[in-house]
Amino acid sequence: MEHEILIIGGGLVGAAAAVALKRQGRDVALLEIRPAETDLHRLETGWDARIFAISPANQALLQSLDVWPSESRIQPVSVMDVRGDNGGRIEFKAADIPAPRLIAIAENRWLLAALWRQIRALDIPVITQKAVGLETGIQTASVHLENGDTVQAKLIIGADGANSWVRAQAGIKVRENPYGQHGVVANFTTEKDHGGTAFQWFKNGEVLAYLPLPDRKISIVWSTSTPEKLTSLTPEDLAAAVTAAGEGVLGKLSSLSPAFAFDLVLRRPETTFAPRVLLIGDAAHTIHPLAGQGVNLGFGDVIELQKMARNTADIGAYQFLKRFAQNRLEPVRTMQYGCDALFRLFADETLPALPWLRNTGLDWVNATPFVKNRLIKHAMGL
Template identity: 50%
Template sequence: MNDTQFDIIVVGGGLVGASLALALAESRQRVGLVEAHEPEFSHLDEGWDARLYAISPVNRRFLERLDAWPGEERLGTIEEMDVAGDAGGRIRFAASDAGAQALAWIAENRWLLASIWQRLAESQVERICGALPTALMTTPSRAELTLADGRVLGTRLLVGADGANSWVRAQAGLAARIDAYGQSGVVANFECERPHGNIARQWFTGDSILAWLPMAGNRVSMVWSTSDPEALLALSAEELAVKVAAAGGHELGRFTAITPAAAFPLRMIRPEATVAERVVLLGDAAHTVHPLAGQGVNLGFQDAAALADLLRNAADPGDWMLLRRHARSRLEAVRTMQLACDGLFRLFNGKGVPGLSWLRNTGLTMTGRIAPIKRQLARHAIGF
């Protein structure tokens, strides 16, 4: 067998790319996974990861099918959402409204990644680590990936799962519209004085969005979307804990920081297309959304699940019509989530429009009083 020729090469060994490679491990395709730096998990039990994700039930089932769901001892559970507006509006809905066990589970990035990579180590997927890709060339019949160490890998399909600043997207000539929100998401984890009750709490303040996500034990993960992240990053751990607890009305008592704060810019990315000749984009390379609904990685996992199902028995995984079929199948779910999150952000961040504050807060409260709508919100939350 020519050791440089593949059926499918995935560029990007993060959650989405690694899960796709693992989902294809039992297919009849020869699969390669290219990652510049092989993840290292020897200190997995030390401390807590500031990067967490709210994994929906459908994506938990996807990872369970891959035998890559992490142990329950590090997971938080969202059984209920409590959302407050900036002028008295409020809505609460629960998994029980949809007859479900949970709306989502809060999992640390490194534990999710470790679970997937440990399964990859036992699979037929060929992991190609330690060399950055430097060039990509495509023809109607194949793609050719050149690595920094001089190796040239041929493949019938190249998958770009290399994040929001995707190198593959740029090399494939897929221009993307990038709309900056003028905010950054500041994240940190805290021990809290009182139990969180498996409730995710969110506050729209008029100029920022604060969320507390329930972690394992008496811990919460904060995501604070703000136009002034430097003001939070400049605080000491103790000062930040006091400020975050106060911003949520001390609902969970005193806070103690257990991870340093970090920030990342918030953008909505919409490529002109997610497929090109012998190339397909997944996850953040194909789309990003505002984190207020916590659905970014869920969309990415569903990209991976859908593409794996399509490619598993494909005679030619890079066939143009097959790639177009995948792009069309994902377009509605992605656009719906992007528009919903963008609309909510603009509704609750809008200033200077007479009556807008009354409208959004009244609408939030009235929605919470209509049982069928609450059930639909819960079903929508668990459906991704």
């Protein structure tokens, strides 16, 4: 088999790249061992505990690919209320920029289903065989499949997630710094209306986020070094713990889904390309979820790829891959280091003045519109 581009991994980032490149007239194939559910009726019930805060720039990408979910499955966020561990507070408001919304909350499986419906509609060949070997060369790269077949391509894109097989096969080393924390996610109904506000608390090195969903529902991400203190609770006790940690801002919460825990690791591969191979999404970078920017960085990779591919005949050429990697390095590192610094600032218990400094810092930024608005626009990808 021969294709111009073979994308390995059909998660949100790989699937978006497949649709974007196919729409440019490229010959794209996708290798995914677990193709996503596309039947919307099966998805109607319940709400996914895996949700994403999507920036306006990435919402525009998804809309241009005709995969943005209907408004009934989207919650616009108009205010972000961030609280420190010693009274510090900062409020980001869409009205300050001004913009109709800061971000929009969307569910993983709805976005994925919409992308996969496009993959089917565009007749993108999907290979479900396991890949067992990768060979890179000057003109092409090849992937050997479990059934003995070989797929040759001018470019192989590794979008196969944080523990990327493509990255390992290409011999790319990765620096991994575990945060010693897990992100615990779960959904709840709320007693009070959230009014489109997202809340975040930095407390004793832990970070708790309430992300609004339509109709008095929220999804939480609680970054903690002791996830079992949450995942082992009964639904009632979990709701009580999350209500208390959130200072009762939305009244009493009731559990809607069990709690899941993900380990949190900062990953920086030494490079994001090799001859005829490119890494995107979590294969190329992972980040602490405190700013909800992981998949946003991955969609940023897709936007850059789409933009650069427009004027390029050979998308797997060394110069193309090098330029792509250079263009993405700064936005990715800025976001990785920014989130890392914020995490460490609030996790540090050793310096006595730090609680005062970080909370005063939040208050200072809150009172300084120029700095505050720059921060909002950066997080929104504007």
